Amino acid sequence: MLSFLAARLGSAAVVLLGVTCLVFGLIHLVPGDPVEIMLGEAARAADREALRHALGLDRPLWSQLLTYLGGLMQGDLGESLYYRQPITEILLQRLPATVELALASLLVALVLALPLGTLAAMRKGSLWDHLAMGFSLAGVSIPNFWMGPLLILVFSLWLGWFPVSGREGTASLVLPALTLGTALAAILARMLRSALLEVLEEDYIRTARAKGLADIQVVARHAFRNAALPVITVLGLQLGTLLGGAVITETIFSWPGVGLLTLEAIQQRDYPLVQACVLLISFAYVAVNTATDLVYAWVDPRIRLEEEG
Amino acid sequence: MRHWPVAVLILWALMALVGPWLPLAPDAVHLEHILEGPGPGAWLGYDDLGRPVWDRLVYGARTSFLVGVWVVALSLVLGTVIGALSGYLGGRVDAMVVRIIDVFLAVPGILLAIALAGILGPGIENVVLALSAVGWVGYARLARAQVLSLKHRDHVLAAQALGAGTARIVGRHLLPLIAAPLIVEATFGIAGVVIAEASLSFLGLGVQPPAASWGSMIRDGTRYMLVAPHLVLAPGLAIAAVVLAVNLLGDRLRDRLDVRRG
Numbered sequence: 001m002l003s004f005l006a007a008r009l010g011s012a013a014v015v016l017l018g019v020t021c022l023v024f025g026l027i028h029l030v031p032g033d034p035v036e037i038m039l040g041e042a043a044r045a046a047d048r049e050a051l052r053h054a055l056g057l058d059r060p061l062w063s064q065l066l067t068y069l070g071g072l073m074q075g076d077l078g079e080s081l082y083y084r085q086p087i088t089e090i091l092l093q094r095l096p097a098t099v100e101l102a103l104a105s106l107l108v109a110l111v112l113a114l115p116l117g118t119l120a121a122m123r124k125g126s127l128w129d130h131l132a133m134g135f136s137l138a139g140v141s142i143p144n145f146w147m148g149p150l151l152i153l154v155f156s157l158w159l160g161w162f163p164v165s166g167r168e169g170t171a172s173l174v175l176p177a178l179t180l181g182t183a184l185a186a187i188l189a190r191m192l193r194s195a196l197l198e199v200l201e202e203d204y205i206r207t208a209r210a211k212g213l214a215d216i217q218v219v220a221r222h223a224f225r226n227a228a229l230p231v232i233t234v235l236g237l238q239l240g241t242l243l244g245g246a247v248i249t250e251t252i253f254s255w256p257g258v259g260l261l262t263l264e265a266i267q268q269r270d271y272p273l274v275q276a277c278v279l280l281i282s283f284a285y286v287a288v289n290t291a292t293d294l295v296y297a298w299v300d301p302r303i304r305l306e307e308e309g
Numbered sequence: 310m311r312h313w314p315v316a317v318l319i320l321w322a323l324m325a326l327v328g329p330w331l332p333l334a335p336d337a338v339h340l341e342h343i344l345e346g347p348g349p350g351a352w353l354g355y356d357d358l359g360r361p362v363w364d365r366l367v368y369g370a371r372t373s374f375l376v377g378v379w380v381v382a383l384s385l386v387l388g389t390v391i392g393a394l395s396g397y398l399g400g401r402v403d404a405m406v407v408r409i410i411d412v413f414l415a416v417p418g419i420l421l422a423i424a425l426a427g428i429l430g431p432g433i434e435n436v437v438l439a440l441s442a443v444g445w446v447g448y449a450r451l452a453r454a455q456v457l458s459l460k461h462r463d464h465v466l467a468a469q470a471l472g473a474g475t476a477r478i479v480g481r482h483l484l485p486l487i488a489a490p491l492i493v494e495a496t497f498g499i500a501g502v503v504i505a506e507a508s509l510s511f512l513g514l515g516v517q518p519p520a521a522s523w524g525s526m527i528r529d530g531t532r533y534m535l536v537a538p539h540l541v542l543a544p545g546l547a548i549a550a551v552v553l554a555v556n557l558l559g560d561r562l563r564d565r566l567d568v569r570r571g
Binding site for chain 1 (some may be wrong): 408409411412413415416417418419420421423424425427428429442500504507508511512513514524527528530531534535538541545548549552553556557
């Protein structure tokens with residue numbers, strides 16, 4: 001297990017380094033001059049040069065990258081051009097809102113997907129199955145930025161149950177979490193159904209049935225645990241979509257998280273902040289997937305043994 | 310009923326391709342009709358500037374169709390060439406390509422596209438560029454995996470023995486065999502691109518006004534939801550219909566190809 005752990009953490013570190021270089025490269029190679037934005041068009045050429053030098057923008061790209069990596073190691077992401085404040089502080093301020101939203105969406109997704117997927121698999125071909133899979137297809141096909149406004153229209157404007165936007169109290173969390181969670185629930189329900197269907201064919205399920213266990217016990221005790229592994233993996237992979245989709249959902253609901261911050265930074269042409277936001281979300285994604293892999297390997301010895309051997 | 314997905318997609322393509330030759334006026338402002346609901350003059354009503362929603366919907370179809378076709382085509386070609394060559398050549402080249410793919414997969418695609426589109430600036434070309442820069446990775450991974458499983462087949466060996474070059478072997482002897490799964494992937498890919506384009510436009514990073522996109526129509530409509538819900542409903546239904554149709558068609562295509570394989 002230890003060597004598996006080391007190998008997995010090592011490759012995650014390499015990927016993180018690659019991600020940093022990729023995002024850094026893309027943002028610096030694309031046209032656009034941050035100095036002009038900071039000083040405005042009326043600035044004198046000498047002032048521009050001075051600021052460019054102060055920011056280190058006149059040095060070669062690789063040297064800037066090394067400085068950036070060095071800062072990153074110490075948790076220093078530079079300073080925001082717009083807020084004139086250390087980026088790390090801004091991110092720490094916005095992070096709780098996004099984590100809260102992500103966890104709530106995950107909860108919504110699980111609460112919807114577990115019963116739907118299970119029911120669909122247990123009653124394959126029945127009306128329930130068709131309904132659950134219909135929901136799943138609809139969930140995949142309805143984009144966040146339509147789902148959100150529709151929810152606002154029905155639950156905020158017509159019924160007045162929840163606030164339209166903002167982050168004040170639990171009620172304001174409901175609609176964003178539903179928006180983000182249903183799309184994930186759709187994918188998850190479908191995955192769970194197919195994983196369960198596969199498991200339900202196994203011999204040990206027949207044995208469990210033969211010894212007289214009720215349907216629900218067979219599924220809960222025997223099928224669920226075995227079907228859980230592929231579902232957990234998909235969950236980890238889908239988290240990237242969840243975090244990426246947070247930009248849109250947070251914008252719809254003016255939810256003050258990292259996603260909304262990303263969009264604001266783009267509109268303000270605050271390149272260092274855009275870069276930091278993309279990096280933060282990507283790092284979170286890599287961390288979750290590495291953790292998923294480790295949990296997976298810990299639960300199922302076949303995986304770590306295969307990779308080691 | 311079974312064929313409605315095909316009908317939806319044909320309608321979508323027709324709207325996109327024939328739209329400019331239809332007697333439509335997507336930018337015509339009728340101040341007397343502002344926010345008017347569906348009626349005899351315009352069956353989908355008018356938007357906040359008094360422009361006919363149906364006419365804008367047709368032009369929005371053009372935006373999403375063109376972006377969808379271009380991005381999928383570019384990503385498919387780029388990804389297949391990189392993935393197939395990498396898998397066939399193996400060695401250091403392959404190891405490097407795999408690393409690059411891993412890095413791209415570690416960044417949520419839509420997030421990277423949003424950042425790229427934001428930095429490149431608005432415009433349909435930049436949307437295509439941003440989405441293709443993210444989109445090629447999936448095809449590259451698939452093409453590489455397929456080539457790895459096929460490159461030791463006898464017919465490839467025979468071609469090598471005959472002295473065929475890399476380009477010929479990959480192009481003539483491997484590509485036809487890996488085409489089927491790539492086409493299925495590309496079909497599903499269209500749905501993803503349609504949503505992604507509309508997402509960028511919804512965030513204000515896609516096509517610029519007065520050009521129409523389903524995403525920007527929804528964005529503009531959300532401000533008048535209480536008085537004119539048709540502004541959000543019409544483009545949303547259009548997106549959902551196209552994406553649902555593509556997904557259903559993709560499912561069928563995949564089932565059919567699996568059956569043939571088994």
